Amino acid sequence: SSKPVYRATTTAPVNIAVIKYWGKRDVTLNLPTNPSLSVTLSQRSLRTLTTASCSAKFPKDDTLSLNGKPQDISSSKRTLACLSNLRSLRQQLEAADSSLPKLSVLSLRIVSENNFPTAAGLASSAAGFAALVRAVADLYQLPQSATELSRIARQGSGSACRSLMGGYVAWRSGDLADGSDSLAEEVAPASHWPEMRALILVVSAEKKDVPSTEGMQTTVGTSELFARRVESVVPERMAAIEAAIRDRDFPKFAEITMRDSNTFHATCLDSWPPIFYMNDVSRAAVRLVHDINSAVGRTVCAYTFDAGPNAVIYYEEKDSALVAGTAKAILGSNTEGWGGPFYETLANVTAP
Ligand code: PMV
Numbered sequence: 001s002s003k004p005v006y007r008a009t010t011t012a013p014v015n016i017a018v019i020k021y022w023g024k025r026d027v028t029l030n031l032p033t034n035p036s037l038s039v040t041l042s043q044r045s046l047r048t049l050t051t052a053s054c055s056a057k058f059p060k061d062d063t064l065s066l067n068g069k070p071q072d073i074s075s076s077k078r079t080l081a082c083l084s085n086l087r088s089l090r091q092q093l094e095a096a097d098s099s100l101p102k103l104s105v106l107s108l109r110i111v112s113e114n115n116f117p118t119a120a121g122l123a124s125s126a127a128g129f130a131a132l133v134r135a136v137a138d139l140y141q142l143p144q145s146a147t148e149l150s151r152i153a154r155q156g157s158g159s160a161c162r163s164l165m166g167g168y169v170a171w172r173s174g175d176l177a178d179g180s181d182s183l184a185e186e187v188a189p190a191s192h193w194p195e196m197r198a199l200i201l202v203v204s205a206e207k208k209d210v211p212s213t214e215g216m217q218t219t220v221g222t223s224e225l226f227a228r229r230v231e232s233v234v235p236e237r238m239a240a241i242e243a244a245i246r247d248r249d250f251p252k253f254a255e256i257t258m259r260d261s262n263t264f265h266a267t268c269l270d271s272w273p274p275i276f277y278m279n280d281v282s283r284a285a286v287r288l289v290h291d292i293n294s295a296v297g298r299t300v301c302a303y304t305f306d307a308g309p310n311a312v313i314y315y316e317e318k319d320s321a322l323v324a325g326t327a328k329a330i331l332g333s334n335t336e337g338w339g340g341p342f343y344e345t346l347a348n349v350t351a352p
Helices: 077-096 124-139 146-156 158-164 212-222 225-246 250-269 280-296 317-332
Strands: 005-013 015-019 024-026 036-040 047-055 063-066 069-071 107-114 168-172 183-188 196-201 301-305 311-316 342-346
Touching: 005 124, 005 158, 015 158, 015 225, 015 250, 015 301, 024 212, 036 158, 036 225, 047 124, 077 124, 077 146, 107 124, 124 146, 124 158, 146 158, 146 183, 158 168, 158 183, 168 225, 183 225, 196 317, 212 250, 225 250, 250 301, 250 311, 280 301, 280 311, 280 317, 301 317, 311 317
Parallel strands: 063 107
Antiparallel strands: 005 047, 015 036, 036 168, 047 107, 063 069, 168 183, 196 311, 196 342, 301 311
């Protein structure tokens, strides 16, 4: 046909931070006040599947559908920023090689699907923007590395920059005002610590109380604890957790993970007005993890919470009956009201 359809399909994983990103020094570019570090989760349980296509047959405007529902791209500055960055990289290729089809002038159709509840506090925006960027980059046959593409995904959702890689991923905050050095890099591949597991306890599938951008702005502007977190607490923890990952030292990894989740939620409580993401069921999960660790006499599990009540519990495979079994038995029959479901996942499998 004279009007071919070009197409690329990809998937991207969810990541859950163990050193939290909380605070923006630039809201437009999504530049963070501090570095962060996450574990990429297995796509068997949680992933976004995205197909990007372009054709002269398509209507003039780019379109995006998420789980079968058309989204309004024109009102999403973040999506527009990602697409315009990707288009200009394609334009550069086309300018250098006139034999390439002029895909950059064609409108895009992006179709995205999650295999888990969207906006349930399960980091769907991280997987979503990572998949969108990867799919369009593949469609455009861009030569850029995952780290270079992370600069684009970051503008969709900060945490998305960490979902372009598997294993253990650091987001270096960078110093430059244009964000060109604010990138994700793999600290260790999944194969370095293949025993790592994660259990996700969906406490509530409702939309979060305070959206992350708004919550971050309130914390940056009003919390007195926040400055100390950024200046000394996070830099020390980044170095310590990278060493714990290098040494596969689970007790050290676990303590830093739990403390950093607690510090993040403390700065939320210290914001004015205060922000609450954890609830009674979240706190029951915290107590259970500490109870299991003290009953066993060593640290076998660690909790962490993002901007919502759902718990993620990290543990090693050898302790899975103990940790996942106990958590399900106790919290699954919790009279405080359990939202369900549970996702048990290999905590880290290399992203494609
Ligand atoms: O990527 P955002 O803007 O949804 O922010 C995510 C922030 C946390 O999930 C709370 C922490 C993190 O590092 O992922």
